[in-house]
Amino acid sequence: xxxxxxxxxxxxxxxxxxxxxxxxxxxxxxxxxxxxxxxxxxxxxxxxxxxxxxxxxxxxxxxxxxxxxxxxxxxxxxxxxxxxxxxxxxxxxxxxxxxxxxxxxxxxxxxxxxxxxxxxxxxxxxxxxxxxxxxxxxxxxxxxxxxxxxxxxxxxxxxxxxxxxxxxxxxxxxxxxxxxxxxxxxxxxxxxxxxxxxxxxxxxxxxxxxxxxxxxxxxxxxxxxxxxxxxxxxxxxxxxxxxxxxxxxxxxxxxxxxxxxxxxxxxxxxxxxxxxxxxxxxxxxxxxxxxxxxxxxxxxxxxxxxxxxxxxxxxxxxxxxxxxxxxxxxxxxxxxxxxxxxxxxxxxxxxxxxxxxxxxxxxxxxxxxxxxxxxxxxxxxxxxxxxxxxxxxxxxxxxxxxxxxxxxxxxxxxxxxxxxxxxxxxxxxxxxxxxxxxxxxxxxxxxxxxxxxxxxxxxxxxxxxxxxxxxxxxxxxxxxxxxxxxxxxxxxxxxxxxxxxxxxxx
Amino acid sequence: xxxxxxxxxxxxxxxxxxxxxxxxxxxxxxxxxxxxxxxxxxxxxxxxxxxxxxxxxxxxxxxxxxxxxxxxxxxxxxxxxxxxxxxxxxxxxxxxxxxxxxxxxxxxxxxxxxxxxxxxxxxxxxxxxxxxxxxxxxxxxxxxxxxxxxxxxxxxxxxxxxxxxxxxxxxxxxxxxxxxxxxxxxxxxxxxxxxxxxxxxxxxxxxxxxxxxxxxxxxxxxxxxxxxxxxxxxxxxxxxxxxxxxxxxxxxxxxxxxxxxxxxxxxxxxxxxxxxxxxxxxxxxxxxxxxxxxxxxxxxxxxxxxxxxxxxxxxxxxxxxxxxxxxxxxxxxxxxxxxxxxxxxxxxxxxxxxxxxxxxxxxxxxxxxxxxxxxxxxxxxxxxxxxxxxxxxxxxxxxxxxxxxxxxxxxxxxxxxxxxxxxxxxxxxxxxxxxxxxxxxxxxxxxxxxxxxxxxxxxxxxxxxxxxxxxxxxxxxxxxxxxxx
Numbered sequence: 001x002x003x004x005x006x007x008x009x010x011x012x013x014x015x016x017x018x019x020x021x022x023x024x025x026x027x028x029x030x031x032x033x034x035x036x037x038x039x040x041x042x043x044x045x046x047x048x049x050x051x052x053x054x055x056x057x058x059x060x061x062x063x064x065x066x067x068x069x070x071x072x073x074x075x076x077x078x079x080x081x082x083x084x085x086x087x088x089x090x091x092x093x094x095x096x097x098x099x100x101x102x103x104x105x106x107x108x109x110x111x112x113x114x115x116x117x118x119x120x121x122x123x124x125x126x127x128x129x130x131x132x133x134x135x136x137x138x139x140x141x142x143x144x145x146x147x148x149x150x151x152x153x154x155x156x157x158x159x160x161x162x163x164x165x166x167x168x169x170x171x172x173x174x175x176x177x178x179x180x181x182x183x184x185x186x187x188x189x190x191x192x193x194x195x196x197x198x199x200x201x202x203x204x205x206x207x208x209x210x211x212x213x214x215x216x217x218x219x220x221x222x223x224x225x226x227x228x229x230x231x232x233x234x235x236x237x238x239x240x241x242x243x244x245x246x247x248x249x250x251x252x253x254x255x256x257x258x259x260x261x262x263x264x265x266x267x268x269x270x271x272x273x274x275x276x277x278x279x280x281x282x283x284x285x286x287x288x289x290x291x292x293x294x295x296x297x298x299x300x301x302x303x304x305x306x307x308x309x310x311x312x313x314x315x316x317x318x319x320x321x322x323x324x325x326x327x328x329x330x331x332x333x334x335x336x337x338x339x340x341x342x343x344x345x346x347x348x349x350x351x352x353x354x355x356x357x358x359x360x361x362x363x364x365x366x367x368x369x370x371x372x373x374x375x376x377x378x379x380x381x382x383x384x385x386x387x388x389x390x391x392x393x394x395x396x397x398x399x400x401x402x403x404x405x406x407x408x409x410x411x412x413x414x415x416x417x418x419x420x421x422x423x424x425x426x427x428x429x430x431x432x433x434x435x436x437x438x439x440x441x442x443x444x445x446x447x448x449x450x451x452x453x454x455x456x457x458x459x460x461x462x463x464x465x466x467x468x469x470x471x472x473x474x475x476x477x478x479x480x481x482x483x484x485x486x487x488x489x490x491x492x493x494x495x496x497x498x499x500x501x502x503x504x505x506x
Numbered sequence: 507x508x509x510x511x512x513x514x515x516x517x518x519x520x521x522x523x524x525x526x527x528x529x530x531x532x533x534x535x536x537x538x539x540x541x542x543x544x545x546x547x548x549x550x551x552x553x554x555x556x557x558x559x560x561x562x563x564x565x566x567x568x569x570x571x572x573x574x575x576x577x578x579x580x581x582x583x584x585x586x587x588x589x590x591x592x593x594x595x596x597x598x599x600x601x602x603x604x605x606x607x608x609x610x611x612x613x614x615x616x617x618x619x620x621x622x623x624x625x626x627x628x629x630x631x632x633x634x635x636x637x638x639x640x641x642x643x644x645x646x647x648x649x650x651x652x653x654x655x656x657x658x659x660x661x662x663x664x665x666x667x668x669x670x671x672x673x674x675x676x677x678x679x680x681x682x683x684x685x686x687x688x689x690x691x692x693x694x695x696x697x698x699x700x701x702x703x704x705x706x707x708x709x710x711x712x713x714x715x716x717x718x719x720x721x722x723x724x725x726x727x728x729x730x731x732x733x734x735x736x737x738x739x740x741x742x743x744x745x746x747x748x749x750x751x752x753x754x755x756x757x758x759x760x761x762x763x764x765x766x767x768x769x770x771x772x773x774x775x776x777x778x779x780x781x782x783x784x785x786x787x788x789x790x791x792x793x794x795x796x797x798x799x800x801x802x803x804x805x806x807x808x809x810x811x812x813x814x815x816x817x818x819x820x821x822x823x824x825x826x827x828x829x830x831x832x833x834x835x836x837x838x839x840x841x842x843x844x845x846x847x848x849x850x851x852x853x854x855x856x857x858x859x860x861x862x863x864x865x866x867x868x869x870x871x872x873x874x875x876x877x878x879x880x881x882x883x884x885x886x887x888x889x890x891x892x893x894x895x896x897x898x899x900x901x902x903x904x905x906x907x908x909x910x911x912x913x914x915x916x917x918x919x920x921x922x923x924x925x926x927x928x929x930x931x932x933x934x935x936x937x938x939x940x941x942x943x944x945x946x947x948x949x950x951x952x953x954x955x956x957x958x959x960x961x962x963x964x965x966x967x968x969x970x971x972x973x974x975x976x977x978x979x980x981x982x983x984x985x986x987x988x989x990x991x
Contacts, residue, residue, distance in 0.1 A: 046568065047900035048543045079817070084533060142827045146817030148534060151886050153893025157817060173896055175542045182534055201830030205786065209833055209854050213784035215681050272543075316783045317681040349602070349611075350618040359611075359667065365674035389670050390677040420619050427621030427640060434569050434901070 021454045028443070028453060029275035031283065035291035036263030039282050040447055042270040042439060048174040050271025051156075051436035053444040054184060056166040057266075058259035060237035061298060061375065067247045069203065069239015071259075072161035074252045076199050078168065079159070081145040082190040085183075088139050090192075096136035097194065101250050103129045104197075108246060133197060140194055149183065152176055156437065161237055163375035165448070171437060174272040178281050184267070185285040188260055193249035200244060207238045215317030215489055222311045223487035224374050227324050227381055231302040233374050261292040268444035268453075270436045302326065302379055304483075311487040319388050320489040321397035324373060324381035325478050330449065336462040337474040338371045338382060343421045344413060344471070345369040345384075345404065350420065352407070353386070357400040363392045367401065377449075381485075382478060394488035408475040412468040425463045429456075547899045550735065550906050551742055552919070555750065557758040558730030560913055563745055564737040566902040572644050572738035573903070574651065575636040577914055580726035581629050583701035584765045589714050591706030595668045596719050597628025600635070602664040603719075605650075606657040610664055613650060622647045624654055630702070631844070632914065633726065641739045652752055655727065660719045672711050673981075679705070680976055683781055683788040683955045684854070690779060690974055691790035694951035695848040697770030702845070708981035728759025735910045737903050769794065769846065772951045776971045779955040787860040787956030791867055793949055795840035795847035798917070802943070803841060804928030805936040810838030811887035812879045812937070813870075814851065818886065820870060821851070831855045831863050839944055843915035849944070857960035864952055864968060871947035878938040887937075891929050898922055 027043045060071045083090045107125035110117065149157050149170065157170040168187075172180050211217040221236050228234040238244075267286065269278060305326055327338060345353050346368035353367035367386035374380065384405075386397035432438050446456040550564035582593035601624065604610040617624060622639035624647065635655055639647040680686055693703040734753075736745065771794055796806070814821040814837040825835045834854045840847025851871075855863040879887075899905045899922065912921045953974075954965060965971050 047547070047896065048545050049896055049900045142823045143818050147886065150816050150818055151889040151893065152539075153890070153896070155894045155897045171897065173542050173893060175540045179534060179537045179539060182537055186534075195827060198827065198830035202826055202833050205831070205854065205856060206833035208784075208786035208856055213683055213786045215783075318678045348618055349614045362667070362670060365671050387674065387678075389674050416615075416619065420621075423619065424621040430569060430640075431571065431638075434566075434571075 020457045020460075024453075024457070029279060030447065030453065031279055033262065033283060033287050035287060035289055036261065037286050037289065038266045038447060039279060039286065040266065040268040040443055040453060041273055041275040041278050041282075042268065042443060043272075043274060044270055044436060044439070045272045046434075048272045049171055049436065050174055050177065050180075050269055050273050051171040051440045052169060052180065052184070052267060052269045053437070053440035054168040055266045055268075055444040055448045056168075056260055057264035057448055058295075059162050059164045059166055059375070060235065060239070061163045061232040061378065062255075062259055062295075063232065063235060063239070064251070064255070066243060067239075067251050067255075068235040068243045069207075069237070070243075070247055070251055070255050071166055072237055072239065073200065073203055073244075073247065074255050074260075075159050075161045075166050075168075076203055077193055077196065077249075077252055078187050078191060079143070079146055080194050080196075080199065081141075081192055082186045083192055084190070085148065085186070086141050086144040086192065086194060088141060090139075093136060093139035093192075093194065096132070096139065097192070097249070100129070100132040100136050100197075101248060103132050104248050105250070108248065112246070136194065142195075145183070145187070152179060163233055163237055164377040167441070167444075169437065169441065171271075177269075177273055177278055178285075181282050181285040185288060188265070189289050191253075191256060193252055196249035196252065200247075203238070204241070204244050207241065207244065211236065211238060215313075215315050216320060218315065219311070219313050219320060219322060219487050219489055220373075222313060223322055223324065223485060226309045226311050226487065227305075227326070227485040228302055231300050231378060232298065233302070233378065233380065237374070257292070258295050261294060262286075262289050263291065263294055266444045266448040268440045268447065270440040270443065298378070305485070306482050308481050309485040311485070313487070313489045314492040315489045316492060316494065317489055318390075319392075319394050319491055320385070321388065321394040321401075322383060322385040322487045323398065323401065324383040324485050325480070325483045326379060327371065327382045327478050329379050330376040334470070334474050336459065337466050337470045339425070339459075339463060340418070340421050340466045341382075341408070341471060341475065342370050343424060344417060345408075347424065352404050353384075353401065356404050357386055357397070361400055363389055363396045363400055365389055367397070369401075394490065398486065405475065405479045409472060409479065411472075413471055418466070418468060418471075422464055422466075426460055429460060542896070545896065547905045548902060550737075550902075550909055551746075552909070552913075553746060553749075555729060555754050557754065557756055558728075559732045559734065559753050559756070561746075561749055561753075562733070562735040562906055562909055562913075563740075563742045564735065564902045564906040565740065565742055566737055567739050570641040570739050571638070572641055572736065572740055573636070573638045574648075574734065574736040575634060575910075576655070576732055576734040577632045577634055577910060578726055578733075579632055579731040579914075580722075580762055581631040581633060583630050583767060584763070585701070585722075587699070587701075587704060588710060589718060590704045590710040591672055592714050592718055592722065593628035593633065594672055594706065595628075595665065595711070595714055596722050597626050597633055598668040598671070599660050599664050599719055600626040600633070600658050600723070601654055602668065603658060603660040604664070605653040605659055607653060609659075609661065613654075617647065617650065620647065624650050626654065644740070648748075656756075658723060660716050660723075662716055665714075665716055665719070669711050669714070672706055673708060676706060676708060676711070676978060680978065683784055683786070686779055686781070686976060687788035687790050687953060687955045690777070690955070690976065691792045691850065691951070691953045692848065694772040694777060694790075694953055695792040695794060695850070697768070697772070700769065701765065701767055702769075707979055709979065712982055726762055729753060729756040730758050731762060733910055733913050735906045737906050767845070774949045774951055776965060776969050777951060777953045778958070778965055778971050778973050779953070779976055780958060780973065781955055782957055782959075784857070784957050785960065786854050786856055787863075787954050787961075789853045789855065789860065789863060789867070789955075790953045791837075791851040791864070791950040792953070793849040793946070793951070795842075795849040796944075797846055798841045798843055800841070802940060804925065805932045805940050806839050806841065806944070807891065807925075807929060808884060808887045808932045808937050809879060809940045811890055812883040813874075814838045815887075816890065818890075820883075821867075824870065825853060825863065825866055829866060831859050831866065839940075843911070843917065849950075851950075857957050858962050860954060860956055860961045861963045861965065861967060864954070868947050868950075871945055871950075874941045874945050878941055879934070881934045884932075884934045884937050888929055888932065892926065895926055 029041050031039045063070045107129045111122045153173045155171045159168040357364040357367040364386045369384040373383045384401045443453045447453045550562040553561040585592040602610040620643045624637045627634045637651045696702045825831045832853045832855045837851035839849045
């Protein structure tokens with residue numbers, strides 16, 4: 001019944017963030033634990049289920065030098081169980097895992113020696129390493145952590161790592177709240193780096209799948225590296241191949257100890273839970289994670305770009321166009337202006353890029369511009385991309401996009417356009433409110449990024465204040481040739497000598 | 507005093523116990539799980555009009571939004587082969603081509619200003635028209651929905667635009683190994699030339715005319731082929747009256763022609779698509795699956811969960827966690843509502859372990875004979891399906907969509923409940939009876955898309971290899987030739 005109130009409020013055509021916050025205020029409780037961890041519970045008793053979102057304020061931007069991909073690797077390890085889950089004998093397994101690490105360190109040192117590498121020694125150590133791994137493996141109960149969650153009705157069990165953060169999430173029947181709190185806290189209380197090197201192979205396959213064997217994956221990786229030279233956004237989240245082939249379980253533990261500190265973790269639970277019941281349970285379990293000092297903030301600042309950069313991939317795939325411009329991070333007062341530009345340029349068949357490149361010029365199948373490449377926490381890129389129609393070139397995409405950027409710089413957007421952008425923004429927020437998983441993710445993110453979940457709703461007010469002048473000003477400030485990186489796929493002809501494949505035709 | 511101290515001791519004991527309990531829960535098995543509160547989702551109201559149209563109304567007052575979707579019988583499996591792509595294009599131009607009163611662009615402006623949508627789409631067995639709006643805009647948006655449904659104009663400029671789009675898809679369809687593997691393995695499972703597997707070509711797209719779109723609309727868009735579902739913040743009685751007023755006058759149409767589809771699975775064996783610019787192979791092993799009307803369906807579901815679904819299945823445990831061969835691995839006996847699904851095993855592995863991975867997948871199938879799914883695995887699979895069962899109907903929208911699907915395919919409307927019972931009843935013996943019936947390790951068509959020069963052994967070490975030519979046939983009129991591979 002409490003939703004009636006919410007409905008009335010939201011239904012007012014002048015959607016007012018303050019009133020909306022007031023309605024959520026009654027359903028949301030935030031608790032800061034002594035160890036620094038932030039818990040948020042949002043009561044939404046529509047059905048006896050809940051979703052959660054654990055946000056760790058560390059991502060691949062925190063990967064140590066020479067160990068890119070480590071944040072993502074740890075995320076995989078957070079599914080490998082604990083000292084009680086996934087093992088038949090932890091005491092023995094612990095010793096066996098320590099031995100694995102000791103031998104791996106010698107093996108890795110020897111095989112990467114620049115001078116005086118002894119191949120026989122490398123091979124002997126490799127053999128010894130494999131034997132140590134086999135010894136440790138005898139105690140493993142494979143995937144028991146995930147098995148418990150699935151067996152107990154967990155739905156959508158997954159996690160992701162980005163440049164800015166790492167997140168873990170799934171949904172459960174409401175009667176499993178305590179079991180969930182136990183499992184989710186144990187995962188960060190007693191993580192065990194078991195089966196690390198096999199899982200590293202799995203992660204390498206993930207890289208092959210998403211980057212190496214995908215034309216746009218190959219392109220975006222090169223693009224990002226060209227656009228960022230000093231800042232860690234230079235490096236792909238999944239990591240460079242040689243780093244993946246080298247880092248150790250010891251490295252992953254060190255990463256965990258440095259960055260998975262309660263003060264940098266926010267956990268939001270949304271669904272059929274009562275704060276008065278759920279919070280004490282959550283406090284009991286998550287309060288056990290020891291507080292640790294905050295790691296140093298990443299303070300490398302990408303220097304101002306002073307010349308246009310180009311990446312051209314001669315690839316067997318069809319042509320593609322991508323360009324990006326450096327912009328400030330999400331805390332910048334102009335952040336909502338960039339959001340407005342994204343909507344105006346990209347959203348749907350009324351968007352400027354669609355109408356110009358797709359509908360009128362008939363040169364592209366799709367075109368859009370958006371912020372957040374490769375993250376938003378630090379200064380990042382506003383990117384545009386276009387998919388050329390057959391027979392059309394990346395050069396034409398570039399000209400088409402630049403014509404629209406020029407229009408943005410020199411002419412005011414219309415009143416109708418600006419009104420549409422604002423209306424759509426409000427409606428999009430509203431449409432996201434009836435989904436436990438989506439709400440958990442949005443609330444946790446707002447809480448972590450701003451220290452206050454209410455900012456999720458205040459974004460609407462910020463968008464409402466964007467003016468035509470703002471849009472012109474920000475376009476002029478950002479979309480400059482010197483600030484631009486361009487990446488294209490140029491279709492290369494098949495190798496001339498390639499023999500015609502013979503066989504059945506299907 | 508005595509009394510008091512006794513009470514104090516008692517209280518202390520109680521407190522101590524609580525504290526102790528909080529500290530000693532170190533094993534997940536000790537955590538008590540209270541029963542899940544009973545939950546009966548609100549059922550949508552089913553209304554059948556005299557002209558055959560079926561309507562489901564599902565009130566949901568949480569947010570001031572109203573969404574609707576109409577599914578109309580007839581889809582791409584019913585389109586003529588020389589015009590493959592017709593339903594894709596119809597599904598696009600139906601909306602973008604505007605109505606008798608307004609162009610598609612005018613509809614875009616009107617709707618987007620209200621953050622509303624009316625969209626159309628073509629699918630395998632149906633076409634769809636849907637809307638979404640704020641409650642306050644319902645009248646305006648619903649009028650457009652009805653206008654698009656009943657008076658589409660299929661303007662030529664938008665037909666041309668849709669053809670450009672679909673031709674772009676054709677030109678790019680060999681860029682990604684997973685897309686190639688999915689498409690070509692479907693052809694192996696069902697046969698290369700049937701409506702389930704045909705793909706648009708430049709020539710079939712060029713053959714499609716505005717008249718074809720109009721004919722399609724006039725053949726299929728009749729109330730007796732329509733199922734409409736509306737969910738959101740409205741009053742059912744008022745909504746019903748409104749819908750009756752709009753839809754009851756529509757005359758019933760003729761029965762739609764039913765397309766007979768023959769399936770011709772490819773011969774078992776090894777099939778290969780060369781792709782030089784990758785370091786991973788996309789592997790698919792396929793055979794025919796079955797339908798959900800099959801009495802074995804429930805046991806098949808349990809089998810699939812244990813064998814190839816989720817984090818604790820055999821395929822995930824063995825090929826991913828133990829062998830480290832893949833990030834993506836899984837599969838099972840596919841089922842569809844009204845035609846056999848595809849029994850499909852999927853793995854993506856580095857070029858250098860391609861043959862090893864195929865052998866490992868085959869071994870998993872062979873092992874089922876000597877090591878059938880055991881009671882522990884069956885229990886785990888059933889628990890997993892049943893404990894997460896609530897997620898099939900935890901939102902009004904999901905309940906509505908389930909009911910609409912059962913209505914569309916002529917399944918009992920309580921099919922979900924039957925499903926739960928079927929899973930509950932499925933015993934280890936039932937699950938294992940599946941194996942000799944459906945698992946024939948040597949009867950699969952094995953497709954590899956990859957870079958053969960990096961394979962650890964020749965693919966032919968597994969048997970004779972048929973290479974599939976995926977070259978894109980050039981357009982009929984070379985003058986406007988898009989580049990082809």
